Amino acid sequence: MKHNFYIYLLVMGISVFAIRVLPLTLIRKPIKNRFIRDFLYYVPYVTLSVMTFPAIIDATKNPYAGLFALFAGIIAAYRQMGLFKVTLICCFSVLILELFF
Amino acid sequence: MRGFREGFKTGIPIGLGYFAVAFSLGIAAASAGLDPFQGFLTSAVMNASAGENAAFIAMKEAVPYLQMALITVVSNIRYVLMSFALSQKIDPQAKMIHRFLLGFFLTDEYFALAVSQEPYCDPFFSYGAISFAAPCWALGTALGILMGNILPARIVSALSVALFGMFLAIIIPPVRTSRPILILIVLSFVSSFLLSRFTSLSQSTVTIVLTILISGLGAILFPVKGGNDET
Structure with a gap:
């Protein structure tokens, strides 16, 4: 790490606190601008998708194990199995596939 | 005080899920060069899975x-x-x-607990859940950093996808009812893959650029019908 960890954490902490607390304390009316509302609505799905793929296939020792975990996780999540089960299914997919390959 | 105790009980399954995911996050933190105390501190301050993961990648870069x-x-x-x-x-x-505290501890799970109450949420119910689950999150991260080096490579490899499992559990279920979300997820996967493989942009930059472009595109192409007060 070239930069100072504690300065990083300070920057992160202030940014995330501002995001979470400012709307809650200052602005108590709903947002009116249509574009901003829809933009904010789609943001979580896009951010999490971008962070998931291809990172998941780079995270495992065998990239095919990561790909397998991705598909298993998508199916489990589509069947609404919940956070904890989906997470376990992904982990076990990798564990099992890497045992054989 | 009854609210606090009820909340504490509700916080137990949330905390167990957090622990597993935080452990996986700890493995990412270790690769960015953090020691267990720094990981503990980051999780205690941030309470954010995707946010912390992005930050650890950025520190590494x-x-x-x-x-x-x-x-x-x-x-x-x-x-x-x-x-x-x-x-x-x-x-x-x-x-x-209460606004400051509930804001500081705002995560997907605590949010779901709070908004499900009528007509207003009981802050002490939330504090009960937080008092169990938040320490699980911070300790899990520290333990992931500590143990990531000791555990067999096979186990670390399996645990490192836990975080992505959590992401999938958030983004995939709405696909059942929303075609625009499905399209945006596929578009995000494809463009993120192409940019990571065929450009030298860092992963942090790719995340920022694609989030702004694709969410903006989504807002233009697929206006949400009847507003979106529900998140």
Whole structure:
């Protein structure tokens, strides 16, 4: 790490606190601008998708194990199995596939 | 005080899930060079899965401080929405300190607990759940950093996808009812893959650029019908 960890954490902490607390304390009316509302609505799905793929296939020792975990996780999540089960299914997919390959 | 105890019980399954995911996050933190105490501190301050993961990648890439602020804002921007929604669920008579505390601990899970109560949420119910689950999150991260080096490579490899499992559990279920979300997820996967393989852009930059472009495109192409007060 070239930069100072504690300065990083300070920057992160202030940014995330501002995001979470400012709307809650200052602005108590709903947002009116249509574009901003829809933009904010789609943001979580896009951010999490971008962070998931291809990172998941780079995270495992065998990239095919990561790909397998991705598909298993998508199916489990589509069947609404919940956070904890989906997470376990992904982990076990990798564990099992890497045992054989 | 009854609210606090009820909340504490509700916090137990949340905390167990958090622990597993935080452990996986700890493995990412270790690869960015953090020691267990720094990981504990980061999780105690941030309470954010995607946000912390993005930050650890950015630390590894040694981004400038300003870019760290930007990546933190972008990777956590969904909390802006939740914060707006939660503001409607806090009794206007309640003390200001509750708004600060509930904001500080705003995560997907605590949000779901708070907004499911009528007509206003009981802050002490939330504090009960938080008092069990938040330490699980911070300790899990520290333990992931500590144990990531000791556990067999096979186990670390399996645990490292836990975080992505959590992401999938959030983004995939709405696909059942929303075609625009399905299209945006596929578009995000494809463009993220192409940019990571065929350009030299850092992962933090790819996350910021694609989030702004694709969410903006989504807002133009697929206006949400009848508003979106629900998050």
